[in-house]
Amino acid sequence: MATLDHYLLLSAVLFTIGTAGVFLRRNLITILLAIEIMLNAVNLTFIAYGRFLGAVDGQIIVFFVMTVAAAEAAVGLAIVIAMFRHRGSLNPEAFRTLKG
Amino acid sequence: MIPAVVAQILLLLFVFFMLLNSASVMVYAERKIAALIQQRYGPYLVGPHGLMQPLADIIKLLFKEELRPLAADRFLFMLAPVISATAAFAAFSVVPFGADTTLFGLLEEPLPLVVADVNVAILVVFAITSMGVYGIVLAGWSSNSKYSLLGALRSSAQMISYELSYGLALGGVLVVAGSLSLREIVDAQAGTWLGVIPRWGVVTQPIGFLIFMTAGIAETNRAPFDFPEAEQELVAGYHTEYSSMSFAMFFLAEYVNMVTVSAVATDLFLGGWHGPFLPESFGWIWFLVKMSALLFFYIWVRWTLPRYRYDQLMMFGWKFLLPLAVVNLLVTAAGVLSFVG
C-alpha cells in the first residue's frame, strides 16, 4: 500500500530532476520541459495530499496549475521562437547582452 | 463453465481480431462501393466477387521490401506507425458494443461487452485519439522529407483544430446523459418517446451529431478532409516514405480509427445496442448494423465530395464548426437546466 510518503518522496525526486534540468541543459526548449517536470511534481503532491485529506480541492488546484502551464508553454514557446529568429540560437547564454 | 478472467482475456483477443478484420473488410467495402459509385465493377477476380482481394493486398504488403530513407531518424521512423496503430486499437478498448451477456449461460456472472469498463470512458477515448497525432507528426518529421513533414504538420494542425469541435459535440451528449461512462450514456438512450421516437442522442442532439461526424471525418483524415495524404499535392503526405508493414500499420490505424469513431458515434447518438425486435442479449447485432451504416456513410462521403482546400478547412473548422459547437453546447446546457432541473 503506497502511503503519502511514497508520493511525496517521488515528487521531491521529480522536482529536483526538473530543477537540475533547468540548470544543466543549454537549450531553452529543454529548459521549458524541465520546468514542466517541476510543475508536474507539484501536481503530484497536490493530488496525493488531496487524497490523503479526502478532499477534491487538490485535484482542482492541479486543474488550475495545468491551465497556467498551458499559458506558460504558449507564451514561453512564442518567446523562444522570437528569440531564435533574433539570434539563431537557443542557448540561454546567447542572450546575455542586456541591450537588444 | 469459463471463469471470468479467461472470458475477459478471450473477449480482448476477440475484439483485437475483429478490429484487424474490420480493416480488411473496410478495404474491400471501400473499393466495391467506390466502384458502384463510379459505375465500375471493382475487384472481382480474386475469389468470388473479389472477396479475397483484401487478403491479396495484405500478402502483397507483407512481401514488399522495408524501405527507410538514409537521413531518417531510425528509432522514431520505426516508432511512429506503432504509435498510430496502438492508439487506434487502444481507443476502442473502452467502447462498449453490447449489453452484458452470459454467452447463453457459458459464464456464471454476466460479462460486460467491453474490454475495459472505465467510468470516464468517453474522456479516455478522447485522450487516446489525441495521442494518435504523435504517430503522424513523428512519421512526418522522422522520415526527413518535406512532403512528409508538410503532411504531418497539416494533419496534426487539422486534428488539433477539430478536436475542439469534437470534444464540444461530445459535451452536448454528456450534458444530456449526465454521465461520462459510455455504458450509462447508452442505457440512458433505451426506450422510446410516444412509443415510436427512439430516445437516441441524435434526436436530442441533431446538431451535435452532425458536428461529431464532421469532426470525426477530419480526425481520421478522411476525404473530404484527407490532407495528410493528399496524393496530388503531397504524394501521400506523412507516409510517403513508408512501405510494407509499417505502411500497413498506418493503413490499419486509419481504418480502425474510422471504426472507433463510428462505434463511439453509435454509442453516443444512435442508442448503442438498443433497438426493437431483438432481445438484449442480441443487442450487439443492432450495434453492428448501426456502425456499418455509419461506416458506409464514411465511404459514401469520401467518394462523393471533392477535397477542400487547406485554408478552407481551417476556416471551416475555426470559424464555423467551433462556434456552432459552442452554441450547441450552451443551448443544450440551458435546456437541461430549464427542463430537467
Added chain:
Amino acid sequence: MTGDSSMLLWIPLLPFLGFLVNAALGRRLSRGASGGVACTAILASFAVSATVSWPFLFGAPAGAVDQRLYTWIQVGDFVATFALRVDALTALMILIVTGIGSLIHIYSTAYMHEERESEYARYFSYLNLFAAFMLLLVLGANFLMMFVGWEGVGLCSYLLIGFWYTKPAASNAGKKAFIVNRIGDVGFILGVLLAFRHFGTIDFQEIAAALGPVAPDSQFGVVSLIALLLFVGATGKSAQIPLYVWLPDAMEGPTPVSALIHAATMVTAGVYLIGRNAVLFSHAPDVLVIVALVGTATALMAGTIGLVQHDIKRVLAYSTVSQLGYMFLAMGVGAFGAGIFHLYTHAFFKALLFLGSGAVIHALGGEQDMRRMGGLKHALPVTYWTFLVGALAIAGVPLLSGFFSKDEILFRAFQSGHTWLWTVGVLTSLLTATYMFRVVFLTFHGTSRAGTPAAPDVLVADGAHGPSHAGAGHAHLHDAPPAMALALLVLAVGSVAAGYVGVPHALGGDNRIEAYLAPAFGAGSSEADGVEAGTPETPGEAADEHGATLELGLMGVSVLAALGGIGLAAFFFLTRREAAARAAARFAGLHRILLNKYYVDELYDTAVVTPLVAVSRHALWRGVDAGFIDGSVNGVGTIVRQGAAALRQVQTGSVRAYAAGLLLGAVMILGYYLWR
C-alpha cells in the same frame, strides 16, 4: 406622524438634477431652456416642500418625519446615516428656501439676460446647486449631513460671488468669503467631533434626547464648549463679529445672488444651526450670553457702518449683518422662536430690498453708487413702491412684518432681564430706519445726479454690474421687466403679510408661529425639562397681563425709534442735504472711521494675514519645503543612484545565474526552517 417620508429626498434632489442638466449640457442650451430647467427644478422642489410641510403648518404640529436612505459611514461606534428629517423648524426653512429661491430664480432669468448662453447656464447651475445644498443643510438629520450642506453652500457662495471671475475684485471677494468661512468651519467641525465624543452620536434628536434629563451647565462645561465651537461656525456663516468681514465684499456677486444667498438663506444658516440645537444651547447659558452679546454688538456696529456707505448694495449688506445680529440676540436670550420668526420675515423684506436695488442697478446699467442716483421715483414706479414697502418693513413700522418680529425680539430681550441689550437693540432699530431711508431718499427722491463723478473718498471699488453692463451708461432707464416685477410684487406682499403669523398676544393675536415652532426646540418628540429652560415662550406664559402691558410699552418705544429714524433720514437726506455734509465734516474722524468700517479689514490684514504670509514664506517654504523636503527627496535620489551603480555588477544578464540566485534563496529559506 411618519407620513410621506419617501418624498423628502426629492426636495434637494430636484434642484440637484437641474444643476446636473445645466452643468452637463448648458453650453448647448438656449437661455430660455437653461433658465426654464432651473426654474422648473426649484418650483417642483417648492411644490414637494409644500406638500411635505403641509401637515406641520396646518395639522398637529408634533414630532418629525424621517427618511433614512442608507448607512453612510460606519466606523466603530461612529454611525452616520444618510437621513433626512422634517420637523416644524425645517418645514419653515424649506419653504423659505424654495419659495424665495423660486422667486429669485425667476427674477434672475430677466436680470442675467445679457450674459452669454454658457455663462447664463453656469449661473443657473450654480443657483440650483446652491438650493440643493441649502435644502440638504436644513433637512439633514445629523451633523454630518448638515455639514455637507454647510460646506456645499459655502462652495456655491464662493462660486457665485466670483461669478464674474474676470473681475479681480469679484474673485478676491470670493476667495475672502471662502477663507473666512473656513475659519468658522474649523469651529464647526471641532464642535461636531466634540459632540460625538461627548454624546456618542451626531443625530440631532438623539443629542437632544440625551440632554433632556441633564441640568444646564452651572459653569462652563463640555456642553458649553460644544455650543461655543458651533457658535464660532455660526459666526462664520452668518457674518457675525469677528467673521463678518466677508459679507460686504460678497456684494461683488450678481444682485439676485446677494438676495438669495447673502440675505435670505445661506447667511441665516448660523441662526438655523442654533435653532436646530436649541436644547444644546439652552444647556449652555454662558454661551447664550456670548451669543446675545455678539449679536447685539454686530447689530450696532453694522448699523453704524451702513449709515455712511455709498454703495447701495453695501448698505443692504451691512443691514443684513445687523439684522442677523438681531436674530442672534434673540437666540442669545433664549427666544429661539422669535429669532426664527425674524429670520423668516427678514427673508422676505431683505430679499425684496436686494431685488429692488438690483432693479435699480439694472435700470442704471450697472451703477451702484448712490451719489449718482436719485429721482428715480417716477422712472421706476414699481421698483420704488416695492422698495419702499421693504424699507418700511425692515424699519419696523407697525403692521408690517418687520415690526412684529423685531418687537418680539426686543420684548424677549427685555423680558429676559438684559435691559441694556434691549437699549442697544432699540438704538440699532433707530439706526436701521435711518440708513434704510437714507437709501430710499438718495436713490429715489431728489434730482437725478446721474453722471456726476464719484467723490474721491469712495474707498471700495464699487462692483460694476457685470462686464456685460459696463459702459451701457444710462441709455435705457427702464423699469423692472415683467419677471423681475413679479418677484418684487410677490415679495412686497410677503413683506407686508408675513408678520401676521406672529401677532403677539398683547395685540390680541395668538402668537401662532411661536406655538408652532415650540416643539422643534424641545428634545424631539420626547418630553424634556431642559426645553422649558431654553424656550420660555409658551403662549400661556407670555399672555399674562403684566407681560402684555410691558410689551405694549416696549412696542411704543421701538415704534418711536423707527419713526424717529425715518425722521432723521428725511431731515438729513431729503430736506437738508447740506446738513448731512456739515455733520460729516464736524465729526470728520468718526465719519472716516465709519467709512472705513472701523478699519477692521486693515486690522485683520496686519494682525493675521501679514504674519501668516511671512511665516509661510520664510519658515515653511524656504525652511521646511526647500530645505527639508527637497533635501530628503534629492538625498533619496542620490542613494538610489549610487546603490544602483553598486548593484549593477550583479546583473550579468545570464538567466541561469538569476535562476541560481532564486534557487539559492529557496534552499536557504527551507534550510532555515529545518534547522530551527
Added chain:
Amino acid sequence: MSGELALFYLFGGAAVVASLLVIGQRNPIYSVLLLIASFGALAGLYVLLDAPFMAVTQIIVYAGAIMVLFLFVVMLLNVPAEAPIDHVELHEPQGARWLGGVLAVALLVELGWALWRVVGVDDGRPVADAGQLASVLEIGRVLFQEYAFAFEVTSILIIVAMVGAVLLTRRDSGAGS
C-alpha cells in the same frame, strides 16, 4: 508487496527514469517524447490516487495539447541537438550551471529531510470516500461553485496568453527588436 504498491513502483520508476532521460540527453525531440512518457506514468499514478479524471485530463491537456505545441516548435525551428560543451561557439561561464546542479542536490536533501520528519503521517489506511474523490460530479461541483471566480479568472489568463503568443511570433516584431 501489494499490487497497488507494485504499480506505484512501476509508474514512479517510469516517471523518474523518463524525466532523467528528458534532461539527460541533447536531442530536444527525444526530450519531448520522453516527457510525454513521464506524463503518462504520472497519469497512471493519478489513477492509483483515485483521480481518474485528473489522469485523463493530464493526458488530454499535457500530452495531447501542450506537448504537441512543443513538438511543433522543435520541428519548425528544426532545433539542432545541443553542441557538446567543449566547442560552444561563445565561451560561456559554467559557474552558474554547476552551482545550480549542486543546489538542486541540496534541495533534494532538504526535501528528503523535511519528509523524514513527517514520515508516517499517513498510516496507509484507505481513505473513506475514495469514490467521492473519484467522482467527476463532485469535482465539477467544487470547481464551479467554490472556485468559480478563479475559474473565470483563468479564462482571462488564457486569453492574455493567446494574444501575447500571437503578438510575439508575428514576423514583423521578432524578439521585440
